[in-house]
Amino acid sequence: MSLAKVVARRGRLLCALLLALAFNLYAGAALAQATPVATLSRQLSQAETDLAAVDHALDSRVDKDARTALRSKALAARDAAADASGRLQDQLSLVDAQVAQLGPAPAGTPEAPDIRAKRASLSAQHAALDSAVKRGRLLGVTASQLVDEIEQSQAEQFGQRISAHVPSPVSPTFWRAVLRSVPRDLRRVGLFAETGGAQIQTGWRHTLPWQAIVGIVVALLLLIPGRLAAQRVGQRFLVDGAPGHRVRRSGYALWRIVVGTLAPMLAGLALLQGLRWSGLLPDRWGDMFDALVLAMSVSGFTASVGGALLLRRQPSWRVAPIGDEAASRLRPYTLLLAALTFVNIMLDAFNKAVSASNAALVATEALEATLHLLLIGAALLALGRVRAAQTSDTAGETRRAGLAAATLVAWIVAAVAGIALLWGYVGFSLFLVQLVTWSVLLGSSTYLLMVTVDDVATTLFVQDSPLGRTLTRGLGLGGSSIDQFGVLLSGVLRLGLATVAFGMLLSPFGAGDGVGSLFGRLGGLAQGVEVGGVSISPGTILRGVAVLFVGMALVRAFMGWLEGRYLPATALDGSGRNSVSLIARYVGIALAVIWSLASLGIGVEKIALLLSALSVGIGFGLQAITQNFVSGLILLAERPIKIGDLVRVGTDEGDVKRISVRSTEIELADHSTLIVPNSELITKSVLNKTLASPLGRMQIQFSVPIGTDAERVRDIVRELFGVEPAVLDEPAPTVFIDTISDGRIMFNCFAHVASPRAAYSARSAVLMALLARFRDEQIDIGTVPQRLELVPMPGSDVPPIGATPPPHA
Structure with a gap:
């Protein structure tokens, strides 16, 4: 191997080593700031332990409260696993980047010891991180499966509760079961009262229970004078002496709901806390007194929503379009609904506290369903009487289709609930009647919130408001844009409120996912x-x-x-x-x-x-229909013809009244309607007199003898054009001499009016004035005199008409 090759190879190894060290420093700093792997592993282990506990708890039957706690625990474990898995994935990406920077190991050539050690370390880190990431993802899948199982179990228990069948409440079998359970239930009630009474006597002997007395006094003050004083404060600031503003109106309605809900809730909390501090609250009575606070809050909310919606004493500040008579008739039923809600919550809490028998529970549900049915029926009858009276008083007023449909649905649901109750499906009957009352309460509160949101949005974001003027001056927005934003914001917020309310429709009844699970169960009733x-x-x-x-x-x-x-x-x-x-x-x-x-x-x-x-x-x-449909879309998009235009189609002329995707309706002068297919308006010639300009033009033509003063005639015509109120000054009227023929001067005059529809009447008025003025001025505007002469045929002895006869004749 030559010296040059050795130097080149060593140089490449050195550059790779320097780049790896540089990236290692950067990655090391990033990893140093990241959460340690050991901490994330412990987080995954804790999530795994929680999921195992949830899985173990689901092996046995759990009640609603325990199921809710297990679901929350599973969701928390899933979030923790997802968080740890995401952090580990980030660190794995850094490790993969370092491995990619090192590149593959060269074949046949030994690496430097530090590079080889670094590669082994990165490989071990990659394996550990990849295993932890997969473990976290697996825990997330497991948590999702457990949540689905909990929701499915909740839906199944809900379905079992509403589908349970017992003997009919009007049958002797039902009451025999109730009477057989009475002695056992009385013993449980006696034991419950005896245990609680003994604890109360023990606490009373030690010292004066001033905490309980203070709690009772505070509760009474909050419940009666405090609530009334808070309502008077809201009335003084929002109603009395204040201008009739929509935001004030909706704000007063919400203030009544807040006060009507918080006052009973705080009163119940004061009473409960006073009893607990004084030691006069028995342990077995704690859940029932907690239910008391809930019952006071819910019943107060129900009564306040009804009061804010009806507002009998301030009809001018009523949010809903409800008449005074309807408000007076319906108000007692809202109070009865609040009282019935309070009784239902307390009865359920009492039965649970004393561990009542199944027969007593069923009897209580039957009683609750019966009371709800009576209340619903009475309210619907009162509403029907109000609607009938309004219809007889205002014969020309159409009924509200939505209210009629809702009333019909309520009657049908009440009838089904009554049949189900008599048939022995007590749970299903109670579910239906409670669904009706909950729908009324939820719908009323949602309506008030929607009105409030709309009032606030359309009041703040309007071009004449202070905020609107600020946006106009600061951002240069147009007034129309601000108004549109306010309306759009109101629509989006109200849509969100409607979505939340729709999702809450079945939530108080333990129906799992609400509407989705209900539709799922309905779909599973029949396998097609x-x-x-x-x-x-x-x-x-x-x-x-x-x-x-x-x-x-x-x-x-x-x-x-x-x-x-x-x-x-x-x-x-x-x-x-x-x-x-x-x-x-x-x-x-x-x-x-x-x-x-x-x-x-x-x-x-x-x-x-x-x-x-x-x-x-x-x-x-459907070729013709498709052609007209496409033509209608072209008309709506290009808008060569708009509603209100004056058009002429063939020999017919009229105003465009409606444009649909199939045809266009044109109102003619005789008040008849011409229906023209849209393809005719696209493929044929149409005269649109108001497309380019809304102005109309009238034309007057006449002739005068050649000896008449033409300038005088022109001045008269201009004067009459100026006198006519329909004639516009701009563009100015014009008078032209069209031609001179047969000893007469032909005039052609034009004037503009505000609309083509006004041209005919204005032209008639000018002609009437022109005839009268020319008659006074002795100006002849008649036609050119015609002369008829009969020429005889050649060789004929008959003289022409009007010729002088020969002397011998």
Whole structure:
């Protein structure tokens, strides 16, 4: 080997060594700042231990509270494993970068000892880190599986609870079981009261329980005078003497809810804490008093939401469009619902505290379902009477379709719940009636929050507000842009609130994932046949119909917001709004249909395949409809014809009233409607008199004898044009001499009006004034006199008419 080759090889090895050392220094600094591998390994070990404990606990039946704690523990372990795995992956990437910098070991040539040692060290680190990363990922998968198992178990227990069947409450078998369990339940209640009473007597003998007395006094002060005083403060600052502002109105409604919820909750906490500090709270009574605080909070929230929504005493500050009579009639039912909620929570807590028998639990559920049914029925009857009275008083007012549909659904659910209760499905009946009341409460609170969000967003982000003026001056934004942002922000926030409320619909009943799991159970009730990988069964069909209904309802709500709120805040004209509205409506309907098909298991690729298979048939069979549809899209996009334009199609002339994707409606002068296919407007000539300019022009032509003073005639015409109010000064009227023929001067006069629709009446008015003025001025504007002369045929003796006869005649 030559000396040059040896030097070159040593030089390459030296450069590689220097680069490796430099990168090693950088990587070492990065690793020094990173979390040590040992710490991350301990984190993975702890996550593995927690997951093993969760897995072991799931081997036996767990209640709702334990299941919730296990789910939280599994989620925490999954997050910890993911965090450790991510940190280890970062360190593994650094090690891989160092290995790549060293490159592969040269074949047949020994490496330097330090390079070889470094390569071995990096290989060992890579193996350890790769194993730890895989371990963390495996723990994440295990945690996800355990969470799915917990949610599935929760859904199964929920399904078992609502599908449990017992003897009918109207049958003797049901009451015999209840009576047989009465002695045992009475002994448990007596033992519960005796144990608690003994502990209370023990605590009372030692000293005066001043803590309990203070707690009771504070609770009463918070519950009655404190709550009323807080409401008066909000009324004084937000209602009395304040201008009628939307934000103040919604803020007062929220203030009533906050006060009505916090006052009972704080009162319950004061009572509970006073009893605990004084030692008068028995150990077995602790859970029941905790439930007391919860019951006071929930019932207070229920009553305050109803009061804020109805506002009987401040009807002018009422947020919802509810009449005074309806508010007065419905208010007692909101208070009854709050009282029933309090009783239900306390009964459930008492049964759990005394370990009541299964018969007592079923009897309690039957009683709760019956009370809910009575309340729902009475409220619906009162609402029906109010609607009937309003309909008779205002005969021309249309009923609200949404309220009627909601009332019908409530009646159907109440009827199903009553049948289920009589049939022995007490849990299912109680679930349905509680779902109705919870839906009313959730919907009312969500509505109030939506109104508040809309009021705040559309009040802050408006061009006339201080914030709007600041944005206009500071950022140069237009007023329309600020208004649009406020409307869009309101829409996004309200959509988020609706999504959260929709997800919370089934959460109080232990239904797992809520709507998703409920639809999953409904789909599993009937196993249908699979056709082309798509399951066809009653469950899937119902799910598809329900999804389509929800999708169309969302499209309708979005279109109402778009047409009523967003588009009026834009600078678009009526035709532009119509174009945007039509395109958004059809896109929304298409998305709703695709969503419905996807819920049936028909993916987008299958939909595309179906459309491609039908495209040939659609092209031939629906050629005219397709042509009009495409032409309608062109009209909406290019807008050569807009709503309100004055157009002439053939011999018909009228105003464009509506443009759809298939045809265009034109209102003629006789108030009839001409429906023109869109393809006619695209492929044929159409006269649009208002496309380029909204101005109209009228033309007047007449002639005067050649001896008439032409300048005088011109001045008269100009004067009459100036007198007519419909004639515009700009562009100015013009008077021309068109020609001189047959001893007469031909005048051609033009004037502009504000609209082509005003040209005819203005032209008639000017002609009437012109005739009267020329008659006063003795100016002849008649036609050229015509002379008829009959010329005889050659050789005929008949003289022409008007000729002098010969003398011999």
